[in-house]
Amino acid sequence: MSEDKDIDIDLISSLLHKGESKLLEETLSSFHPVDVASLMNELPLDDIKEIFYLLSPKISSEIIMDLNEEAVEAILEDMESKRVSEIVDYLASDDAADLLGTLSKREANEVLELISAEDTKQIRDLMQFEEDTAGGIMQAEIVTVNVDARVHEAISMLRGIKDSMDDVHNIFVIDQDQRLVGVLPVRRLVLVEPDTPITEIMDHEFVSSHFAQDQEEVARIFKKYDLISLPVVDDDGRLLGRITVDDVVDVMEEEASEDIFKMIGAGADDIIPMSIMKSAKSRLPWLFASCVGGIVALKIIGGFENTLGQFVSLASFMPVILGMGGNVGTQSTTIIVRGLALGSVEPRMIWKLIFKEVRVGFMLGVFYSLLLAAAAQIIYPDTLHLSLIVGLSMCIAMTVAATMGTMMPILLHKMGADPAVATGPFVTTSIDIIGILIFFNIATFILM
């Protein structure tokens, strides 16, 4: 199998609109479900609904978790509980809980009544955990074995559940109180004699996660210890479920994008599938701080109208000084936000880091202020004052910008807030205000 096949979206559309449902279904089922889902995400909602109804519950279950939120909502809206329950039956418990979480309480209950009691309990339990925690991303499907079992017992237990074995890499070893006492990679079972006690080949030292742990922290644990699955326990060390590496890969991408989107003030969700209204709405509030800051800045400049009226050329230098400050500040902020997210910035390094960025900002400031002063001299050859003012302002503004860009996310982090949220617009706007104060005060001092 080659790893990527492209589906012809026009072919699918034309089959759909010609009513060739049989042929359409055959065509779609020849592709990997992930590819079908990404194709469907590009179609209009009505087409998505129509195609989805053609698919069997099994194929539906393989596709639905990869559809975007709007599509899933549209599909579930009109679907009878019976059919939803058939799809839920094929889903892993974590996906089932997520899917039912998008329904109203009443609808979810209707669906849950139609599936087996055991599954219902698993799903209900999972639905109680917070979305972005270990409990929220774990699945309840785990393979456990008692601590006093032997290898042949574990093997015959595994043979009994063959069907659901495909992504089991570790068996969890529990004591009589359901407490997790060991982890046993399945492959070790083939390496030893059948009557070897499980305790002899299991790992007694293992990493586990508490159900309330943040998913970002969980991802960090996976990365640090190179795990492929992680058991989740409650306060008493009792086993609740497991998280597999593929879920964590999703979390990591989500968190990386989330940080970036938050930094630029665009909310935390993936913006691309959103409607125009939603997209504008999610970006609107974050620009507000920036706009208010801009209005403050314009009031401040108004206060220097006297200086400005006498030396109109000063105005020309505002954009370049504020722009360079903004760029340096954004660089510093981004570096720190990323470092905090990836764990390469630790609280004890803070002063060292701030001091470092101050010096980096100053070095960059010296370089570019000489450049700008030279440009000023060439453009306005009659005066040395202007070069002095813009050079000095640029250097101070860039140093202050680097310092502020470093301190802002660190301060937010210290206060327990998310260092990423809208730091982008906030930093550039603050730098605008401070840059203006620096520039016009220096200008007024030198010229007046």
Added chain:
Amino acid sequence: MSEDKDIDIDLISSLLHKGESKLLEETLSSFHPVDVASLMNELPLDDIKEIFYLLSPKISSEIIMDLNEEAVEAILEDMESKRVSEIVDYLASDDAADLLGTLSKREANEVLELISAEDTKQIRDLMQFEEDTAGGIMQAEIVTVNVDARVHEAISMLRGIKDSMDDVHNIFVIDQDQRLVGVLPVRRLVLVEPDTPITEIMDHEFVSSHFAQDQEEVARIFKKYDLISLPVVDDDGRLLGRITVDDVVDVMEEEASEDIFKMIGAGADDIIPMSIMKSAKSRLPWLFASCVGGIVALKIIGGFENTLGQFVSLASFMPVILGMGGNVGTQSTTIIVRGLALGSVEPRMIWKLIFKEVRVGFMLGVFYSLLLAAAAQIIYPDTLHLSLIVGLSMCIAMTVAATMGTMMPILLHKMGADPAVATGPFVTTSIDIIGILIFFNIATFILM
């Protein structure tokens, strides 16, 4: 084992400086190697070197791949080839190739002469692949079985290599020409009778990667198909090695950070461990475009000195209009760059996306220009013209900014360039220039 223990950096420093090397070694070996590495990354280079010499080759090998580049260079600089070869002996082939890649050709050869011929060949082969490709991140340690083998043969083969079994999840099935014909999850071996032919239980359909495939593409395949390992083949489908999910997790974080750092114009490497000079150097060139753009902007404003001289208050509105434009443009750019990297933006959606961003920019523009016009009216109650000018300029500037912010990364992508490289400073500077032209042309038209 609790998943995280903090090492007391002051204790380590004091043990080191008191010369308590025995106690220091004991203390360090009680921690997870990953934790020791992240502690060492915070120490001065001389301390890192000194501590590193205290550790056994085995522990050194577990730590060295997690140290930052500067530390590794400093350590290897003074180390004799003999000791390097002892450490390399413990490394997986991909890590060994990466480590030797940091040495000069002569030094690497000296080390390679000291290790076993088989390992040498593996490592030399790996060193030939490009760093950021499937070949560059794969490892040569793979477990293969012949296509005509039976289950019991596979099991006894596995027992023979017990020691290196700990992260083997799949056995690769090859034909007599070394071509990959199937993939067999190890755990399936416990589910069937010993004389079952391998072909009966292996996956005949599997995903593989070509050695020259970009690592970002590899990461996308892992994510898409929820893999934990991926075989790498040559042009003829012959098996070369495998990539494991933990390597891909690193790639994903690396690529996410790389994109962000490139966008703000700060090079592609993690900036935090860099020295001040290096850090300033890597950021300096990207700010150049921004500075040149700023100088162009100041020339343009100079051309409107006549208008500006008569209506000095116009100058006050520049920062807010340019700032808001810059923020909206940065939002659009970031969303597209992220979408391209994650695969949620596809080339065929381009016009739809541009059109969408134009409308989002316009909606945000309308909202904020009303706000700014109102503010202008309050601050300068004597004139309606100013409100009209700034409102109109803001709305047009924000719409243009969103459009440009969307088109710039898409254009770069279409031209085969990296859409992330320095788009941040480039977009904000272009928006400054265009914003100024819009603003002063409207002002001149209305006022003069």
